[in-house]
Amino acid sequence: MKIIVLLEPSANGIKRSSLECVTAARNLGASTIIGYMYGGEASSANIAGEYGINDIAHTPSSEYSSTAAATSLAQFVKSEGADTVIVAANAAGKEMAPRVAVKLGAGYIADCVSLSVQSGNLEASRPVYAGKAKITVSVTTQTAVYALRPNVFTARKAETPTTVTVRTFTPQLTANDTRVKVKNIVRNEGKLDVLEADIIVSGGRGLKGPENFHLVENLAVKLGAAVGASRAVVDAGWRPHGEQVGQTGKTVSPNMYVACGISGAVQHLAGMSSSKVIVAVNKDKEAPIFKVADYGIVGDVFDVLPKLAEKISVVTGK
Amino acid sequence: MNILVCVSQVPDTTTKVAVSADGKTIEKNGVKFILNPYDEYAIEEGLQLKEKFGGSVTALTVGNDSAKDILRTALAMGADKAVLVSENGTADTFGIASAIADYARTLNPDIVILGRQSIDYDSFAMASMVGELLDIPSISMVSSWSIEGTNITAERDIEGGKEVLEAALPCVISAQKGLNNPRYPKLPDIMKAKSKPIDTTTASVSEARVITKGMELPQTQRRGIILGDGENDISELVRLLHEDAKVI
Known part of the structure; x- marks a missing residue:
């Protein structure tokens, strides 16, 4: 199993929901785990070393576009020949991950609350019908994209931290890839959001x-x-x-x-x-x-x- | 403006869920099926666009014959045309998205509107998948927006705030609560909708990319410690939260 984890940059490093994805990937015992970061500062990626991954690819971008991020991530997955993609099921992840799955011809599993390897195959479970039932699902495709519900998996630091090496990945983007652009983000200043609160x-x-x-x-x-x-x-x-x-x-x-x-x-x-x-x-x-x-x-x-x-x-x- | 609104039929929110004999789906006997609540916002938005810019609203669902009920609701609210893309229940999320995209290619809509999620599988994936399949932009969970010429400015909720986005038509959007106040169909319109035609086509469904292995009802493992409202009870709660649950 070769896993690419999407690392979303935050003001002071990497979002916790992305670090949760890193821990979930490590728990699966994959042979290779690579971090991929779209936008943000390359130095933000350093903290991922504490969570046990050292190989991180970064695509600099000054203006966020979910479609461009999806194209870039899909191209990176192909270039690495990876079979598994893990992202956080937050606003950005839920927006771009289904596009990544379509581009890769991959099965997409949204809102996972557990991941496990059963006789060599990855299985995920997720709540359905407003949490009144839970299903176990798996993909029939070579490649799979999983979006993990934030704050369900625990982000755990590695026993021995590693030093992160950040390489630059330059995707081939066309004008079509940037047809959706974030022009502005309005923060609820001084107010903790229910999605981010412990x-x-x-x-x-x-x-x-x-x-x-x-x-x-x-x-x-x-x-x-x-x-x-x-x-x-x-x-x-x-x-x-x-x-x-x-x-x-x-x-x-x-x-x-x-x-x-x-x-x-x-x-x-x-x-x-x-x-x-x-x-x-x-x-x-x-x-x-x-x-x-x-x-x-x-x-x-x-x-x-x-x-x-x-x-x-x-x-x-x- | 050529407007396509995609709707889905889901179990009523108050449905008591039981696992059916196949162990993979819910028992459908005795379940009341309704129009997915978020799709009401999608239909309303389509109708308001038509009122503003002219054009026509086509309501589409992918499902079996019983899904005609929700198409009749869309017609009663004011949709011009209804389409059932019939599918026997084997399609996964990608299969449904493909069926929508296949039909959309024949209609060539300026805008495709969906609800932000269907309340059965809650995948939040359809707008992005349909957008990708049609190779057009998509914006999910739109809480307010405006169209000027072919330019779109939209707001959507993100963690800790809102994102303001720009895109251009043709585009897919998914509707968030708060986008509008869906109208109630009037009785004469409900009666008229019963005799309106519903176009039916059959989806060509490829092999499912995601399969369900099993379904179970979640086991709630809650402590269930219920106390009174005396000073001692409240002190005990704080002690339990601190020493037992260790959350404070």
Whole structure:
């Protein structure tokens, strides 16, 4: 097995979701693993050495184009004769990976939550039907592209770090390859996004109104968490759509998900049921959220959240 | 403007999922099938483009005869034409994308609009695959956009913010929630849609590139520790999170 892992550059190195892909690739026992980075600074790749890969190809690019990135990655995979491509199933990965698969005549498996080698063949499993079922799949093609759900695989440093050698890969691009261009990125400044957070505190209809969300925000501050919301409160205009967790919002897998005043409709569970630890605060002890919770407090959010925030603050020092 | 909207039929979101006898798919008996919720945004966007620029809206689905129901919904909302590309259930994501692209080549649309994901397999792959097969640009999860001449400016959600992108027609986009407010079909239009023709063609499906080996229902291994709301309960929760789960 010869694996190419897409390494997405971040402000200070490589995105954690890409490093998770590196660890997943190493766990498969591949003969060769090569990193490929499109755009960013070549020096960003150095951190990958700590995670056990030393051979990295870099294509400099000043303007991001998902189509150009897909063409470049596909050409690199061909030039290396690799059979397996692994990318993170984040916004950029989900956009470009299906194109890479079509270009390579490869099977594409989206949103993998596990990868394993079974009698010499790579098998992946992934949730379907909003997480109500899970399928095991494999490809019938020579080449395969896997997109891994972020924050499900763990990024582990290698026991002995290696020194990274970055080589430049120059793809053959035509004008057609740059027909989609990112002109601008608008960051939600000073606000942690639910897709990037280790801990999420979400509020639902039990908060009774937008003016009470400070209770959720305060608990989030004490936990260093992002603020999330249920569909009901987003539809009611209390919170922005970017915070919505669930089937029509974002799918998240944080280390801890705290659901406050959220009953736990199946559409909400679809977006958060792969969280590692789930905590629920709800005054209705029959609420479905308690069926998926590791820890629950049956009580009124107005009474419980301030006390919880205070006690957590003692532990976290925030 | 020649507009192609692709829709899919999926189990209702509240469906209780059971694994069928083949061990690879869900038991379809007793399941209510609906128009994929994100496809409502796609149809609405197609209709609004037609209202603004003129042209026609063709609704297409790849599936079996029962998928005609969702095409009738699209017709009732205002689509001009409906096409069923029939397929016997063996096509994988690539097979469906190929069937869409094959039909699109005969229609030569200016714009192809899809929902951002179908809520059965949640692959988020169709817009990029169809775009690649047609060799035209694609933008997924569009939350707002504008067209001027043949130039497109679109916004899509990414981690921690939004991306502003530029592309040109012809193009594939997938619709995110918030793009518009889908209209409800009126009763007379629903009645009229029942007698409108649905064109049927047959997909030429190549060998699946991805096969399902098995399906299982996930085992939830949650601790299930439910406490009251007293001071001691809340202290105990914090202790458990710190010492037991080690998440704080």
